[in-house]
Amino acid sequence: MWIEPLAAGTPTASFEARWQRAVEMALATWQAELAIQPVATPEQAQVRLWRRKPPLQSGPDGALRASHGRALLLLRQVQRMGQWQLEPLVEVLISPGQGPEAIQATSLHELGHAFGLWGHSDQSGDVMAVSPTARPVLALSARDRATLRWLLRQPGLSP
């Protein structure tokens, strides 16, 4: 896991620090459930989290929609101990243009996708709810945890 570092000394430094605190709180929530190893460079990471607004995306009706967060799953070929293999790489984009609680809730949700929960819940109290609610969800629900445990029991995965 790699998080875009703060750009020190810029006019927006305090704004960026606020973003980073919110993102790190969301990451800490997942770290309580999963072994997540921080790495120093984006090249080493399987999950990269960037401080930027996702580009507009066209919905099923063809209209362009804006969002504050997005997780994109890519596959890349990497060489490990002389062997080429395919590994997932997830690029997570979290916009800094929200309040701290909304940034934290967006990060929790998008990191859930990054850690393998690609589906959505129809229950508004879940981190993985299909659409954000007026009140940000800042903690995993019992249902989110149950889904994660189910995922970790699948063959080929380990916690």
Ligand SMILES: [Zn+2]
């Ligand atoms: Zn989602």
